[in-house]
Amino acid sequence: MNCKMNIDEVRQRIRHALLTAGRQPDDITLIGVTKNVDLDVIQKAVAHGIDHLGENRVQELLSKYDHIKNVNWHMIGRLQRNKVKYIIDKAAMIHSLDSLSLAKEINRQAEKAGRVVPVLVQVNPANEKTKSGLPYEEVIPFIETVYPLKYIRVMGLMLIAPFADNPETVRPYFVMMKQLYDCLKQYDYPHTKIQYLSMGMTNDFEIAIEEGSNMVRIGTALFGNRKKGEEINGRQVHE
Secondary structure (H helix, E strand, O other), X not given: OOHHHHHHHHHHHHHHHXXXXXXXXXXXXXXXXXXXXXXXXXXXHHHOOOOEEEEOOHHHHHHHHOOOOOOEEEEOOOOOHHHHHHHOOOEEEEEEEOOHHHHHHHHHHHHHHOOOEEEEEEEOOOOOOOOOOXXXXXXXXXXXXXXOOOOEEEEEEEEOOOOOOOHHHHHHHHHHHHHXXXXXXXXXXXXXXXXXXXXXXXXXXXXXXXXXXXXXXEOHHHHOOOOOOOOOOOOOOOO
């Protein structure tokens, strides 16, 4: 695997999608999803400019955190309340907020750590039973419920689109998310700063960018296929 070649190709595809949408070439945050990726490969990616990394599992983030320096780690997988304390001082952003109980625990641990934690609300507009996330119509009421929590900062939304052989079939979900994102930006909620729309993975990131994503989570296109036995269409696929 040629790490630099993969990174250059992904960046080129991102630039092309941005230009197609009439957006600025640098209007995107690229998160390299490092689930089951060896440390030496991650270090090569960081050396080639990948400075945002995403992990699905707390244990794997912890095992890599002390070895990979000068990057922003993102917790992009399902987060159990009893594991929040382990990553509260390590995650630059938590992408998978989807319940009031989890919000309260993040807020509690963040207060103890003396920091305000940026979070994204995970949305499941297709109501897929195998994925986490709030139904589309519950997102605004949910944010109105959690914004009084002083030690979390709601920064935007995260979507895992349904997997499809033809990514065009999921474009409507990206359109829906952009509409919801734009709506939220009009509100002046306390303790919120809506600026990130995290959607788009290896299979569909170009369409997501065309429809307004400004944060993409990409693993396979950067690091190659997952190790044998890793589920591609499991219940928590985040890249």
